[in-house]
Amino acid sequence: MQATSDKSINEYFKIRIDTLRAELPIPFDLFFKTTAHMVTYLRAGDHLNAEKFKTLLLKDSGQHFYLLESDRWAYRHFMKEQIQIGSLSSSEKAHLLRASALGFIEEMFEQPDVHKALDDAKPLIQDFVDVMESDPATMADLISLSSHDFYTYNHSLDVSIYSLALAKTLGFDRPHLEELGLGALFHDIGKRLVKLEILLKQGALDEPEWDQMQRHPQFGLEILVTKPNITPGIIAACFEHHESWAGNGYPQKLAGDEIHPYGRIIAITDTFDAMTTKRSYNTPMTPQASLEMMRDKLKGRYDPEMIKAMTHVLFTQLT
Numbered sequence: 631m632q633a634t635s636d637k638s639i640n641e642y643f644k645i646r647i648d649t650l651r652a653e654l655p656i657p658f659d660l661f662f663k664t665t666a667h668m669v670t671y672l673r674a675g676d677h678l679n680a681e682k683f684k685t686l687l688l689k690d691s692g693q694h695f696y697l698l699e700s701d702r703w704a705y706r707h708f709m710k711e712q713i714q715i716g717s718l719s720s721s722e723k724a725h726l727l728r729a730s731a732l733g734f735i736e737e738m739f740e741q742p743d744v745h746k747a748l749d750d751a752k753p754l755i756q757d758f759v760d761v762m763e764s765d766p767a768t769m770a771d772l773i774s775l776s777s778h779d780f781y782t783y784n785h786s787l788d789v790s791i792y793s794l795a796l797a798k799t800l801g802f803d804r805p806h807l808e809e810l811g812l813g814a815l816f817h818d819i820g821k822r823l824v825k826l827e828i829l830l831k832q833g834a835l836d837e838p839e840w841d842q843m844q845r846h847p848q849f850g851l852e853i854l855v856t857k858p859n860i861t862p863g864i865i866a867a868c869f870e871h872h873e874s875w876a877g878n879g880y881p882q883k884l885a886g887d888e889i890h891p892y893g894r895i896i897a898i899t900d901t902f903d904a905m906t907t908k909r910s911y912n913t914p915m916t917p918q919a920s921l922e923m924m925r926d927k928l929k930g931r932y933d934p935e936m937i938k939a940m941t942h943v944l945f946t947q948l949t
């Protein structure tokens with residue numbers, strides 16, 4: 631049964647259909663957005679049959695299905711319950727966690743109020759730290775799931791996941807993991823102020839374009855510094871992620887320990903994600919080759935102890 635709703639779009643939030651499961655009744659109404667209306671697609675208590683679910687998975691671009699804002703808590707609870715269900719394999723849990731995070735991150739990045747976006751991101755990062763601490767197999771699957779396509783949401787999420795895993799290996803405690811996770815999620819927030827044609831340009835950037843691109847840590851600082859809930863650590867994650875261990879990075883040309891540990895971590899995970907991810911103009915490198923390149927050809931750019939720890943994260947089972 632379908633009924634048109636008269637509520638405004640602001641009273642809904644987008645979800646990705648791959649966060650639901652076939653044959654599992656949902657505890658909230660599911661809506662489908664047509665060009666003009668929001669229509670009820672599934673009622674609370676109903677479920678999608680396996681065949682229908684398969685078709686939807688192929689077609690859903692992540693832009694069509696919505697829930698009522700008032701059901702946000704119910705959705706979150708539903709997701710948590712699924713992730714904690716013993717019957718799901720660690721890779722199914724990782725898929726689910728990633729799909730729900732991506733939907734959420736997309737919404738967050740469209741949100742003009744960065745202060746609110748940061749508050750909204752906290753529970754997401756806490757979920758990831760929980761998984762990492764209680765279920766290392768799912769975290770390992772999350773790491774191997776990364777690097778499909780390159781676009782900001784994927785990139786931000788992947789850099790955050792890699793950074794959490796690297797910091798855990800380095801022995802960071804929970805409050806620092808949560809702060810770093812947030813900082814990593816927002817490390818490229820300054821790209822909001824870089825012109826879209828520069829961000830999307832397929833060939834090499836000319837000098838003025840490169841100049842503007844290199845200002846994104848500074849832009850990020852300007853966006854974040856005015857917000858009351860921002861810690862110096864989050865600012866450092868953003869402002870110092872393009873510094874280089876050797877002292878020839880940007881914007882401040884800091885060297886070695888002068889660079890905040892979060893900046894040193896994200897310098898590694900950011901490059902690693904860019905190298906291993908398929909973009910329209912490059913062929914992705916394998917994790918092994920990327921790490922070797924960072925260790926050998928780009929020697930001097932990264933904290934050598936952290937590069938060692940990153941090798942451990944990627945090629946040794948997370949414990």
Ligand SMILES: [Fe+2]
Binds near residue numbers: 871
């Ligand atoms: Fe960046």
Ligand SMILES: [Fe+2]
Binds near residue numbers: 785789817818900
């Ligand atoms: Fe980045």
